[in-house]
Amino acid sequence: MRISEYFNKELIVTNLDVKSKEEIFKVLFKKLYDNGFVKESFLDAIIKREKTFPTGLQLNTYNVAIPHTDPEHVIKPAIAIATLSKPVIFKNMANPLEEVNVSIVFMMALNEAHSQVEMLQQMVQLIQNDTLLEKIIEANGGDKIIDIIKNASFTLN
Template sequence: MNFSEFLHEELIIPKMKANSQEEVFKRLYELLLENGYVKESFLEGIKKREQSFPTGLLLNKYNVALPHTDVEHVLKSAVAVATLSKPIAFKNMANPQQDVNVNIVFMIALNESGGQVKMLQQIVQLIQNDSLLEELMRAESGKEIIKVIKSVSHEN
């Protein structure tokens, strides 16, 4: 399982303008739903899981969120991505009482149990690279975002 195989241009929104976590979730969910990757129950699953298990990660310059939910809400595995035009507050994965201003969201939709841990490990490895995050934030298109991620994920 290679993370970059789950990226599709139609599931990526560069420089998304949003005012809330809810708005980010809804926009990415709509892309996943319209393209046949998830069931209608996916959005509710993401919201519920995020309340119990926050996914904001405090990094160096750019912070990341990795929202995901259970396999029963997913038809085909994929990862929807948004780089945000301005940071949105997410609860910190390590300390749920703390907010993290997130710049990049990777919404993970996997249809096989057990795959999430491997997928999360690959993403966490990628997002520790500050220059990669910088390039993602500068990217103007989904194609460009996929190219940036593939250039790094082949090094691993």
């Protein structure tokens, strides 16, 4: 299955102006919830998991965060995206004592535990491509981001 099938233009926010990761979580949760992808419990579960298992990733040019939580909070799988007008601080996944200034957030809502590993592998391929991330950050609107990701043609194993 292609990773692009998990993205939906209704679940994408570009140039989001917020000051905290919790604000980002609320915005993306509302999109996922209003479109029937997650249960009401999803937001609290994401916030709780982020405190214990941070999701900020220090990369080459653009840092990202990939918040996600347990499958029981998900109705159907999707990935919501927020590009940020200015970076927001997340704790580093590799070293929780470090902070990472994140520019793009990919919030994963997956309803099967085994699919998280496969999806994370696909996300790693996507986020390691600086050119692709730059195009996503510069895009205005969900349709454009969907096109960029579809044209990158990543597939799930």
